[in-house]
Each structure stands twice: as C-alpha cells, then as structure tokens.
Amino acid sequence: MFLEIEHVVIRYPGSATARAAVESVSLTLQPGEIGVLIGPSGCGKTSLLRAIAGLERIESGRVAIGGQALSAVSPQGERVHLPPERRQIGMVFQDYALFPHLSVADNVAFGIAHLGRQDRQRRVTEMLDLVGLGSVAERYPHQLSGGQQQRIALARALAPQPRLLLLDEPFSNLDVDLRERLAQEVRAILKQASTTALLVTHDQMEAFAVGDVIGVMQHGRLEQWDDAYHLYHRPATRFVADFIGHGVFTPAQIVSAADGPVVRTPLGDLADIAECPLPNAYPGGECEVLLRADDIVHDDASPVKARIERKAFRGSEFLYTLRLASGEQVLAHVPSHHDHSLGEWIGIRPEVDHVVTFPREAAA
Numbered sequence: 001m002f003l004e005i006e007h008v009v010i011r012y013p014g015s016a017t018a019r020a021a022v023e024s025v026s027l028t029l030q031p032g033e034i035g036v037l038i039g040p041s042g043c044g045k046t047s048l049l050r051a052i053a054g055l056e057r058i059e060s061g062r063v064a065i066g067g068q069a070l071s072a073v074s075p076q077g078e079r080v081h082l083p084p085e086r087r088q089i090g091m092v093f094q095d096y097a098l099f100p101h102l103s104v105a106d107n108v109a110f111g112i113a114h115l116g117r118q119d120r121q122r123r124v125t126e127m128l129d130l131v132g133l134g135s136v137a138e139r140y141p142h143q144l145s146g147g148q149q150q151r152i153a154l155a156r157a158l159a160p161q162p163r164l165l166l167l168d169e170p171f172s173n174l175d176v177d178l179r180e181r182l183a184q185e186v187r188a189i190l191k192q193a194s195t196t197a198l199l200v201t202h203d204q205m206e207a208f209a210v211g212d213v214i215g216v217m218q219h220g221r222l223e224q225w226d227d228a229y230h231l232y233h234r235p236a237t238r239f240v241a242d243f244i245g246h247g248v249f250t251p252a253q254i255v256s257a258a259d260g261p262v263v264r265t266p267l268g269d270l271a272d273i274a275e276c277p278l279p280n281a282y283p284g285g286e287c288e289v290l291l292r293a294d295d296i297v298h299d300d301a302s303p304v305k306a307r308i309e310r311k312a313f314r315g316s317e318f319l320y321t322l323r324l325a326s327g328e329q330v331l332a333h334v335p336s337h338h339d340h341s342l343g344e345w346i347g348i349r350p351e352v353d354h355v356v357t358f359p360r361e362a363a364a
C-alpha cells in the first residue's frame with residue numbers, strides 16, 4: 001500500500017462534545033491509483049483531504065505514505081505531525097489559485113525554484129506538454145479559459161513530482177460540459193504521470209470519470225470504498241444505494257420457489273438471480289429491494305402497467321417516474337424515441353441482474 005489512512009478522527013476545536021467531522025475513516029491507495037471521495041455537503045471530505053495535506057491535525061489514527069507516518073496519534077497519546085511543506089504532497093483547488101502577475105511558465109516553475117535553470121525549464125516544458133498547453137507558456141492566467149487555468153494549476157502541482165496529489169473540487173467552477181471532458185483529461189494526465197491522487201467532489205459523473213476507487217462519505221464516516229461497478233451494483237449500505245445512481249426502494253418478500261429463492265415485488269417475481277438472499281435473511285423474508293432506473297424495461301406486452309408521473313429528457317433516453325396501480329413508485333430509463341405523455345399507462349417489466357436488498361426501513 002502507498003497511501004494509508006487508518007481510523008482517522010478529526011474534530012474541530014470548540015466542538016469537543018459534538019460529532020467528529022471525520023469519524024474513524026480508513027482507506028488505502030496503491031501507487032499510481034486515483035481515489036475519489038464523494039458525499040453530501042458537510043460529510044467531511046475536505047476535512048480529510050486537509051488532514052492528509054497536514055493543514056488539519058487529527059485527533060486519532062494514522063496517515064502514512066510509503067510507510068512513513070505523516071500524521072499519527074497513538075493510543076498512548078504519542079503524536080506525529082509533519083508540517084505540510086515536508087509532506088511532498090501537491091494540491092489543486094477549485095479556484096485554481098494561479099498567481100495573476102506571473103506568466104503560465106512562471107506559475108508552473110513556482111514550486112521548483114530549487115532546480116537549476118535548465119532543469120527547471122525542461123520540467124516546465126514537460127509539464128505544459130503533459131497538460132497539452134505548451135503553446136501558452138508566455139501568456140498570463142487571465143488570458144486563459146477556466147479549463148486551461150485548471151490544467152495549468154495541475155501542471156504547477158505536478159512539477160515538483162509530489163508523492164501524492166490532492167484535488168479539492170477541481171472542476172466545480174467550470175460549466176457542466178467542460179467539467180466531464182476535463183475530468184477525463186485529468187485522469188489521463190494523472191495516469192500518464194503515474195501520480196497517486198485523491199480527489200474530492202460532490203459530482204458522481206466526475207467521480208466515475210476520474211476514480212479507480214471511490215469512497216462515499218456520510219456524517220464523517222466512509223460508507224464504502226470500492227470501484228464504481230461495485231458501488232452501483234453492490235452498494236454496502238442503503239445510503240450508498242440511494243446516493244449513487246437513480247433508483248427507489250420497493251417492499252419485497254424473499255420466498256422459496258422450486259428453483260431456489262425468488263424476490264417477490266410489486267412488479268412480479270425476480271428469479272434466476274445470482275446471489276439472491278435466502279428467505280431467512282430477513283424476518284418473514286420481508287425486505288426492500290433496490291430497483292434502479294435501468295432495471296426497469298419498457299415493454300408494452302408486459303401485464304404490469306405503470307402511469308407516467310414525471311419525465312426528464314436525458315438526450316438518448318428519458319428518465320420516467322412511474323406509479324404502479326398498487327401505489328409504488330419506480331424509475332425507468334426509456335429510450336427517448338419512446339416519447340409517451342404524462343398520465344399515460346405503459347407496460348414495464350423488471351430486468352434485474354444484481355438484486356440489492358435491505359431490511360424494511362421501519363424495522364431497520
């Protein structure tokens with residue numbers, strides 16, 4: 001392991017009795033791996049990032065890179081806290097923080113003043129080429145677009161060859177189209193430079209575009225640290241299931257059938273499902289099943305009908321909010337050439353590959 005975060009607790013001064021901002025978070029990154037922390041506002045992502053950078057002190061736990069403890073508080077109260085400038089960690093913030101009076105080349109050279117002139121120039125050229133902006137070296141930040149400024153900020157952060165790069169909402173000042181494109185570019189740049197990085201965002205698309213591993217945080221806790229596929233298809237908690245993707249929880253019952261357990265839902269039985277829980281996993285087999293919008297297929301031949309309550313155009317598809325006659329709500333992605341009207345009844349059927357169940361909310 002390269003980056004090791006072990007049971008880190010962060011509590012701000014003056015809030016000794018209050019909930020910790022970060023509550024016993026543990027995660028690891030391999031060399032060259034990109035991690036992303038995502039979660040609602042106030043869940044503690046920035047606090048954790050700042051603690052890794054050395055800008056906040058931890059109350060307990062350990063932060064280490066390559067086996068070297070940067071911050072640590074042992075159960076006996078022994079403390080390590082390396083100052084930020086000795087951690088060899090780079091940072092990129094949402095506001096770029098470029099120096100307006102310095103040219104692009106001088107901005108990139110800022111953190112490598114210790115190198116000789118030739119080495120410095122070579123590194124600046126390398127970094128500008130890496131971010132695809134070799135042609136703007138002599139310009140000033142105000143002469144660049146937001147996306148270009150952010151790539152320069154990345155070049156500046158990478159120039160000193162940090163052991164770890166931390167990125168705090170680096171795309172949030174950019175418009176939506178640019179954001180996703182830049183997110184993919186940044187991933188490619190980090191991979192090319194073999195940089196280990198941890199990025200904070202509240203945008204799922206960004207997290208999926210950039211991260212090898214994604215951590216979902218809530219109330220200071222890390223609910224799951226996993227790849228995008230598992231977060232989506234195997235969410236560890238109800239919060240993760242709800243936070244990632246579009247879906248609803250529907251009451252269901254797991255019952256034994258001739259060919260094994262089936263999940264009985266208002267849309268019919270879900271059968272032939274790998275890793276289906278056994279009926280005795282829940283009292284009376286009663287649970288809630290997660291139905292994602294892409295688990296529901298529009299099929300006029302289906303006996304199950306649902307009324308369209310809302311629809312949102314998403315380019316190649318609509319996100320329909322549907323109501324079954326029995327009262328349950330479900331979501332469905334439907335190709336956008338199936339343009340039905342609000343209030344219309346359409347046929348739907350479930351096509352669920354991964355069944356995700358949780359205890360009934362009231363019983364949970």
Ligand SMILES: Nc1ncnc2c1ncn2[C@@H]1O[C@H](COP(=O)(O)OP(=O)(O)OP(=O)(O)O)[C@@H](O)[C@H]1O
Nearest residue numbers: 012013021039040041042043044045046047048202
């Ligand atoms: N300097 C501080 N002093 C006291 N409390 C703080 C401080 N910084 C953050 N907090 C509190 O710690 C908790 C976590 O905040 P943090 O900024 O880490 O969350 P976040 O997930 O990054 O949120 P956002 O997405 O809004 O930036 C919040 O309850 C916040 O109010």
